[in-house]
Amino acid sequence: MFVYTVRQGDTLYEISSKYDVPVDRIRLVNGLDETNIVPGQSLLIPTFTYTVQPGDSFYRIANMAYVPLDRLRRANPSVNPNAIQPGMKITIPDISDYIASTLGFYTLRTPELDQALINDFAPYHTYLSIFEYHFSSTGALVNDLNDLPAIQTAWQRRLQPLMTVTNLTTEGFSAEIAHQMLNNPTARSNLVTNIFNVVSRKGYAGVNIDIEQVRTEDRDLFSGFLRQLRDRLQPSGYLVTVSVPAKTNEEVPWLRGYDYGGIGSVVDLMFIMAYDWHHGGSEPGPVAPIKEVRSTIRFALSRIPRTKIILGVPLYGYDWLLPYTPGTIAPGVSNQAAIETAMRYQVPIQYSTEYEAPFFRYVDNQGRTHEVWFEDVRSMSRKMQLVREFSLGGIGAWQISLGFAPGVWLLSKFFQIRKV
Incomplete structure (x- = not known):
């Protein structure tokens, strides 16, 4: 190809x-x-x-x-x-000789849609992290999911389902809820027990912890919580995985809550969210610029065994209105939808070799100018090359229901997918 x-x-x-x-x-x-x-x-x-x-x-x-x-x-x-x-x-030589794990996040819809999508994506994935369970400051799980059809379908297709646990609320990720839970030993133990019960009762292969906005003062508590979770789950054969924001150093204040070394010593896999350098609330620009992604990998490798690292890539971009106005929020757009927008408005797609990212501008039917940055087969291929270059454990994506048709073909081009 x-x-x-x-x-x-x-x-x-x-x-x-x-x-x-x-x-x-x-x-x-x-x-x-x-x-x-x-x-x-x-x-x-x-x-x-x-x-x-x-x-x-x-x-x-x-x-x-x-x-x-x-x-x-x-x-x-x-x-x-x-x-x-x-x-x-x-x-063209077949280079699919690199064995890699792949992890896709997925937000449940209906059992029929879930089963259909899992059947389509199963050959290209090792793990499916099902989104998402929420917890309270006391460590209680505050919602339930109709996830049994998805879990069963995943196992039938040799795909390991993971229970995703987050500190999401209706207002977004809550640093305060995470802070209260981490600082309360009883709450930490409650959450560990509740996670174990759901994983074992519903038949998950393990858990993915996606606690975002961990505060600096909670850094060691977060690593300790993951260690406590590992000690409860691993004896029963369950996986403990974690999603963490991308870091290139220890200097950024809002990222100090994530001790890559401490976390990496505990978990089975670390999904690094190597995206959103530009996001809906920022000025226009590349979502996952290659220089920053490469720097993140190098920093992670100084603290984490390479086989534990899953490089996270985005199946989305953003559509900004121009001129950019601080405080406005640009909507997210799937990579496939971005391409369809360029085709609909018949505008050329540019490609930044500096950032290894595509972008374009168009004028909508109301006369407003937009700038769109997203990922295409070129930028995704570069990131898959990084996985091979640095001998990482694999690659993962947020999230597979967004759809990016060439993505599954690229996975089979660059990797032999590890299966159970």
């Missing part, structure tokens, strides 16, 4: 003919309901045989296929890299 970037005047039919891949297959892989592609749009071309085009080089083909140059050469021993000609067939 390789990535083609649409040029001015291209049509899907011409791209199909150029690379000898049926139009309908290109549309399926890229989730395209329409054919009105736009310049700058990236398309994953599902073939392992590349047809050389005028101006091509082995280096360019390797970049398009996101494969190491030496592996491309080894896959084509009879081809002189310095003498390729248009029309020649080049074999």
